Amino acid sequence: MRLIHFFLLSALPPLTAAAAGTPKLGQPLHDKQCVACHAQKFGGDGSKMYTRADHRIHTLQALRQRVAACSAQTNAGWFPEDEENVAAWLNQQYYKFK
Numbered sequence: 001m002r003l004i005h006f007f008l009l010s011a012l013p014p015l016t017a018a019a020a021g022t023p024k025l026g027q028p029l030h031d032k033q034c035v036a037c038h039a040q041k042f043g044g045d046g047s048k049m050y051t052r053a054d055h056r057i058h059t060l061q062a063l064r065q066r067v068a069a070c071s072a073q074t075n076a077g078w079f080p081e082d083e084e085n086v087a088a089w090l091n092q093q094y095y096k097f098k
């Protein structure tokens with residue numbers, strides 16, 4: 001009975017949106033697929049894309065949508081969980097939405 005309970009719990013999606021992805025799995029994907037273009041636009045390591053005063057993304061929901069749209073646009077070939085991981089990394093690193 002205990003064991004069944006354990007499996008049921010582990011199959012549930014994470015309770016908070018912010019915890020949905022794994023940041024450290026997202027970082028290498030982001031660095032490979034996304035940084036060059038952002039850096040070209042803003043110089044440096046491209047992180048100003050996310051930290052500039054008039055940046056566009058203001059909710060976790062919008063961040064996830066943006067990551068999904070960008071990955072589709074760039075034919076990254078990412079799975080939904082890749083997108084979640086990248087969104088989680090960007091959130092941990094820059095946006096810090098709850």
Ligand code: HEC
Pocket residue numbers: 030033034035037038041049050054055056057063066067070071074076086090
């Ligand atoms: C071909 C160039 C290019 C590539 C490749 C690219 N982006 Fe972008 N990205 C942009 C531009 C340009 C903007 C700014 C658009 C704006 O100001 O509305 C942007 C904006 C963003 C933003 C919003 C930043 C903010 O808060 O205003 C996020 C998040 C983002 N990109 C994520 C990604 C991710 C994730 C990838 C990789 C899958 C990616 N981008 C690949 C050009 C690119």
